[in-house]
Amino acid sequence: MSDPPPSDPQPSDPPPSATQPDPQPGDPQPGDLQPDLPDQRPPVWAGVSAGTGLALVAVAALTFLGIVAQGLAVEEDTGAWYQLGIAFLRNLDASPIGLMLVLAVALVAVAVIATPAVDQRADRATTITLGLAAALAVLVAAGTVLGVVTRLHFDSAPGQQITTLTRRVLATFVVRNLGPALVAFGAAAAVMRLRSPRAVPPGPYREDGEPGPAAGPS
DSSP: OOOOOOOOOOOOOOOGGGOOOOOOTTOOOGGGGSOOOOOOOOOHHHHHHHHHHHHHHHHHHHHHHHHHHHHHTOOSSSOHHHHHHHHHHHHTTTSOHHHHHHHHHHHHHHHHHHOSSOOHHHHHHHHHHHHHHHHHHHHHHHHHHHHHHHHHHHHTSTTOOOOHHHHHHHHHHHHHHHHHHHHHHHHHHHHHHHHGGGSOOOOOBOTTSOBSOOOOOO
């Protein structure tokens, strides 16, 4: 009597842990576990505003250098400082550098407030603009004082006198040039403090994606 043929082995059932249920509508997906990140791209008009501010500061710097060049070209034997003072007296009212600096800092401030994140290139341009604006504001203030001193020096020479009209003209000159320069300097310093906490690199993250100290080598 022959043995019965061996039966085909039946496939064993997979362990319960290996079964993967079909996803159902409404179940969380792997992509849904990631938090929605805000759009980090700055608006276009913010870049235009910051670029316009930088261009204004460049124009103000070139204007100031032109005034200095005119002062050095004065052919009066009065000394280099008085030559520069004459140039500032003649040109600062005609070239409102202080007002240009105030407008430039305001444009950069609007861009800084509106930009959600600071990349390296934008941060460098903002730093250059604010630094140049603050430096030019100090130079304009010094040029204003030098111009007043120069006028008083020549008006106090023998045979000359400082009239009431001269005092009023000099007071207007100081307010028109020194005032905007001080405003621009203070605004530039304030915007620098405003943007300082924004340029902070993101902190480490744990392996589970939550913010916190990263797991280092033990």
